[in-house]
Amino acid sequence: MSTIVTVSGLSKRFRDVTALDDVSFSLRRNGVYGLLGRNGAGKTTLMQILTGQQFATRGSVEVFGASPVENPAVLRQVAFVKESQKYPDTYRVRDALLAGRLMFADWDERFARELVHDFQLPLRRPVKKLSRGMLSALGVTIGLASRAPLTFFDEPYLGLDAVSRQLFYDRLLADYAEFPRTVVLSTHLIDEVADLIEHVLLIERGRIVLDEDAETLRGQVVTLTGPAPAVDALTANTDELHRERLGGLTRATVRGRVEAGDARAAGVELQPVSLQQLVVRITRKEPTS
Ligand SMILES: Nc1ncnc2c1ncn2[C@@H]1O[C@H](COP(=O)(O)OP(=O)(O)OP(=O)(O)O)[C@@H](O)[C@H]1O
Numbered sequence: 001m002s003t004i005v006t007v008s009g010l011s012k013r014f015r016d017v018t019a020l021d022d023v024s025f026s027l028r029r030n031g032v033y034g035l036l037g038r039n040g041a042g043k044t045t046l047m048q049i050l051t052g053q054q055f056a057t058r059g060s061v062e063v064f065g066a067s068p069v070e071n072p073a074v075l076r077q078v079a080f081v082k083e084s085q086k087y088p089d090t091y092r093v094r095d096a097l098l099a100g101r102l103m104f105a106d107w108d109e110r111f112a113r114e115l116v117h118d119f120q121l122p123l124r125r126p127v128k129k130l131s132r133g134m135l136s137a138l139g140v141t142i143g144l145a146s147r148a149p150l151t152f153f154d155e156p157y158l159g160l161d162a163v164s165r166q167l168f169y170d171r172l173l174a175d176y177a178e179f180p181r182t183v184v185l186s187t188h189l190i191d192e193v194a195d196l197i198e199h200v201l202l203i204e205r206g207r208i209v210l211d212e213d214a215e216t217l218r219g220q221v222v223t224l225t226g227p228a229p230a231v232d233a234l235t236a237n238t239d240e241l242h243r244e245r246l247g248g249l250t251r252a253t254v255r256g257r258v259e260a261g262d263a264r265a266a267g268v269e270l271q272p273v274s275l276q277q278l279v280v281r282i283t284r285k286e287p288t289s
Helices: 043-050 094-104 109-118 132-145 163-179 212-220 230-236 258-267 274-285
Strands: 005-012 017-028 029-037 057-062 078-080 151-152 182-186 201-203 206-213 219-227 240-245 251-256 269-273
Touching: 005 043, 005 240, 017 029, 017 043, 017 057, 017 182, 017 201, 017 206, 029 043, 043 057, 043 078, 043 151, 078 132, 078 269, 078 274, 094 132, 109 132, 109 163, 109 240, 132 151, 132 163, 163 240, 201 212, 201 274, 206 212, 206 274, 212 274, 219 230, 230 251, 258 269
Parallel strands: 029 182, 029 201, 078 151, 151 182
Antiparallel strands: 005 017, 005 057, 201 206, 219 251, 219 269, 240 251
16 A cells, blocks of 8 residues: 655644644555544645645655655646635636646546536636635536546535535545545535545644544444443543533543443443544644633
């Protein structure tokens, strides 16, 4: 399984703000990554550095074996779809698509046309006259049709209605199955993408706090509800993520193995934890000043 991105000891400061703090991780060739985290956690900054749009303050970043900064050989293989994408003033939708076609080596024109049809994008309309949802759909279309070996989607759903978001997820999944690549999806709509994500990178105040295969996480995190002594006994060897009292009962969310039979015998209810709940549990901390 080859690695296409290596990040080591990466930090980024903006004056007195530490946006990224000693971040290290890698991305494999082919996989759908969820880059998750609260507002201001550092997700966009990380993607900007990986796409050569920001400089690191410290640490190193290798994308396809080289620095992405002003490196066309690397950047031709990388697509970055973001909500705030700017287009030249004179661009119509078709011009933006043509630019994508010229920029990306693996661009699929037929797929682009299918997506234009799916999202009902008006090819002749000036980009600056598009509605917010249409603008998102244009970005998503370029990102998908680029078939870039490394594709970042930074909150691509903003502005898209529920039907269009589902269309995006369906198209991404189907196309990924046929043309595997590395996709990094940054989103707050975790429940919507939970089935799509193969690997979770959770970032909290500039630090990676979870770097794990989604499949591993699915079986590992549970919530137990029951009398405190029974919950304590069952969770003695687990990693506790959250605990609260509900009347006379205790509810604990833990990472680790809890036998269903033991829980039942002790009168403790065991529930699986969704990815969204897990992220909330891990990142619900005191706000920074
Ligand atoms: N150009 C900049 N100048 C100063 N501070 C910045 C700059 N860009 C980002 N920051 C700060 O760095 C931190 C990380 O921001 P970033 O946009 O990476 O977060 P994010 O995880 O993408 O957030 P969101 O989910 O809200 O989009 C925030 O505190 C933000 O205010």
